Amino acid sequence: MMERPLDLDAVRAFVHIADLDSFTRAAEALQTTQAAVSLKLKRLEERLGCRLVERTPRYVQLSPQGAAFLEPARELLAGHERALAVFATTRQRLTIGLSDHVAGPDLPALISRMNAQDPQLLIEIRIASSGDLLQSFDRRELDTVIVRLHAGRSDGEVIAEERFGWFAAPDWQKRSDEPLPLATMAEPCGVRAMAGRLLDEAGLPWRESFVGGGVAAVTAAVMAGLGVAALAPRMLPFGAVEVGARLGLPELPRLPVLLHSRVRQERPRQALAALAAAFRGAVRG
Structure with a gap:
């Protein structure tokens, strides 16, 4: 039977490290320093008598003991919050x-x-x-x-x-005799305005081929072959390809x-x- 209770702040730091795969981002989430997060984890590991996280210069990975401890750690924190909620009159x-x-x-x-x-x-x-x-x-x-x-x-x-790029469906081909077909979000949209301005400054003719009420609609139009869209890579479904260099389109800035x-x-x-x-x-x- 363990004599000393676990430090809840240290347990919370461990869960953040596991969820965010990073000491730096765990520190940002906890509004503290990376050194403080590392110290909390070290003390928790000393308390449990095992290494919870394997550290390398390139990645963070849970040890077998850390993986086994993760769900009980979540349950411990959730139980603590439920106990405090008994005394809360209203939820924020x-x-x-x-x-x-x-x-x-x-x-x-x-x-x-x-x-x-x-x-x-x-x-x-x-x-x-x-x-x-x-x-x-x-x-x-x-x-x-x-x-x-x-x-x-x-x-x-x-x-x-x-980072943003110009994306299209993998089998999409631009016709040489037509303006660039552009799939965009409806106005007001800063990305739409930026894309149009850069194309105009580069002297490249374009037309709207699709106007969607959200990014999901725009990505669907891209994959349906309706044209090209200026999007962040993480927004695109698997299979979309970047076509800016092939079409000679202006480079998009990081936003x-x-x-x-x-x-x-x-x-x-x-x-x-x-x-x-x-x-x-x-x-x-």
Whole structure:
């Protein structure tokens, strides 16, 4: 029988390391330093008498003991949150706006990270264009928004920069006698405006071949062979190919992702830090 109880902060650090595959991103999620996270893990390993995480210069991997401990660690943290919830009179609500060009297929994993950070936090998420979300944020209808850089604004915290490219279906071929067919999101969309501006500056004729209400619709049009779209690689289904170099299209810049927030309470801030760290991992991955 173990005499000393486990340090919950150390257990939480271990779970973050396992979920995010990184000491750096675990530190970001916990709003502390990498050295502090490493120290917490070291003390937990000493307490358990085994190594939980195998570290190399290139990757982080759970040891067999770490893999076996992960689910019990999650249950321990969840039980702690349930115990605290007995004394909570109301659940805190956090309303978040995510740009459609930001959320993408990683949204379930991002929500899971936030829930793991604080299961008792009531999270409300809205998906829309960056411009619409910023207007809602300015009207104080949203606590936080994560959006692409928007023309005319210099506020917000840059949490990541993401590569964009020109993508098409693998068997798609452009006809030499027609303008470039472009699949885009409906206005207002900063990525759409950027793509059109760069094509115009390069003197390349183009036309809209498809206008979708979200990234999922645009990627479906791309895979259906309707044309080319400016998208982040992680948004594309397997099989889409980058065609910018082959078609002589202008290089797309890396686009920043910004966090705008007025949240001051500690628990929602911790959940947002976990979300930002998970998103950095999704973009870099």
